[in-house]
Structure formats: structure tokens, C-alpha cells
Amino acid sequence: MMADCNVVVLISGSGSNLQALIDSTRAGDQPARICAVIANRADAYGLERAKAAGIATRLLDHKAFDGREAFDAALIEAIDGFDPQLVVLAGFMRILTPGFVRHYAGRLLNIHPSLLPKYKGLHTHQRALEAGDSEHGCSVHFVTEELDGGPLVVQAVVPVQPDDSPDSLAQRVHEQEHLIYPLAVRWFAEGRLRLGEQGAMLDGQKLPSSGHPFRT
Structure with a gap:
């Protein structure tokens, strides 16, 4: 029996990706534990959502702190109190300081609603439509000091429909997020996914620059 991999999830909003992670970790053979x-x-x-699942919660209001460094220092203290092996950003709308990112190097994952390196930052669905892209999607990546720029783990591709709006496209991308994020967390918890000197490694092999392709 594999030991549990303790996970702390950071959120700012509705937590739909959090719910997908909660649902996946309830599977009997899932070593990740939020x-x-x-x-x-x-x-x-x-x-x-967390309280309903019996998961410990903490609220750390960034507005109560004097700057990013003070907030991130308090956040590190709160996270480390749970001794996690992995920290997962699930719609956490804060730009993290370099010190925070270094503290969790190799054990900090994020999901971004675009096919990185395209459309780092915000309004990704609108930007994909304005560019006339035929494909859009989402990416799980290790977090580094470069915003939305860490080594890619897995991507899911969504075809863009002629009548898509940003909302309709976002909805289909969300469905894929809810599949690939639990998958990446599972790989990490099973010891299969690691950040090496050359980038993201799965089963000892360097992942391609676009991450592992995911197809439903």
C-alpha cells in the first residue's frame, strides 16, 4: 500500500477544479489526499466545498497584509503546518513571489486555461477567439518564477467551434481541466511525475515541451 501524498490546494473562487480533485481523491486507489x-x-x-468534504480550511485575506512578501510568508507558514508533499493552485488569483515559488520548487502545480506557451495571463478564451485559433485548451505545469511559464506536464486540446463565445469555449475547456488536473496530481502522488533538471519527467522520461498530450 502506497503512503498517502498530502496535498494542500490554494483557491480564490468557486473551486470547480478543487471539486474535481476532491472527487478523484475519493477513489479507493488514489494515493493523493487533500x-x-x-x-x-x-x-x-x-x-x-472543502468543508462539505470534511477537509480543513484556512482563510488568509491578502488585503490584511502589507505587501506580497508578508502575505506569502504567512501563506508558507499556513501551508507548511499541514506538511504537504504537493501544493496545487486551483484558480488562485495571486502572483506569487520568487521566494514562495523557490520554497515549493518541484512540488507546486498550476492549471492554466490555454495551450501554453500561448496566452499567458488572463482572458485566454477571448484571446484565442480573437486570434482565430482552431484549437484551444488547458495546461498543467510546474510553477517556476516565470508567470505561467514552468515546464508543462499535460495538455488537453479543445476544438474551437465557429459559433463559440468566450463563455461556451470556457465551459468546454473547464470540462477538460477537471480531467487532466486530477490526472497530473495522481501521477505526482504515485511518484511517477517529478521536476528534474531537464524539465518535467514522467516515469523517468522527459516530457515533450508541450507536455503529455491528453485525448478523451
Whole structure:
């Protein structure tokens, strides 16, 4: 029996990816265990999702701190109190300081709603439509000091329909996020996924620059 991999999830909003992770970790053979959910907003509905699942929650309001460094120092203290092997960003709308990222180097994952390296930052669905892209999607990556720029783990591709709006495209991308994020967390928890000197490694092999392709 593999030992549990303790996971702390950071959120700012509704927590739909958090719910997908909660649902996946309830599978009997899943070694990942969400031990805490931490939010920087009191109105983050993901806190209710965590409480309903019996998961410890913490609220750390960034507005109560004097700058990013002070907030991130308090966040590190809160996270480390749960002794996690992995920290997962699930709609955590904060740009993290280099010190925070270095502290969790190799054990910090994020999901981004685009096929990175395309469309780092915000409004990704709108930007994909404005560019006339035929494909869009989402990416799980290790977090580094470069915003949305860490080594890719897995990507899911969504075809863009002629009548898509940003909302309709976002909805289909979300469905894929809810599949590939639990997959990446599982790989890490099973010891299959690691960040090596050459980039993201799966089963000892360097992943391609676009990450592992995911097809439903």
C-alpha cells in the first residue's frame, strides 16, 4: 500500500477544479489526499466545498497584509503546518513571489486555461477567439518564477467551434481541466511525475515541451 501524498490546494473562487480533485481523491486507489484548502478570499465558494468534504480550511485575506512578501510568508507558514508533499493552485488569483515559488520548487502545480506557451495571463478564451485559433485548451505545469511559464506536464486540446463565445469555449475547456488536473496530481502522488533538471519527467522520461498530450 502506497503512503498517502498530502496535498494542500490554494483557491480564490468557486473551486470547480478543487471539486474535481476532491472527487478523484475519493477513489479507493488514489494515493493523493487533500489535507487542507486555503483561500485568500472569504467569499471563495471552494471553502464550502472543502468543508462539505470534511477537509480543513484556512482563510488568509491578502488585503490584511502589507505587501506580497508578508502575505506569502504567512501563506508558507499556513501551508507548511499541514506538511504537504504537493501544493496545487486551483484558480488562485495571486502572483506569487520568487521566494514562495523557490520554497515549493518541484512540488507546486498550476492549471492554466490555454495551450501554453500561448496566452499567458488572463482572458485566454477571448484571446484565442480573437486570434482565430482552431484549437484551444488547458495546461498543467510546474510553477517556476516565470508567470505561467514552468515546464508543462499535460495538455488537453479543445476544438474551437465557429459559433463559440468566450463563455461556451470556457465551459468546454473547464470540462477538460477537471480531467487532466486530477490526472497530473495522481501521477505526482504515485511518484511517477517529478521536476528534474531537464524539465518535467514522467516515469523517468522527459516530457515533450508541450507536455503529455491528453485525448478523451
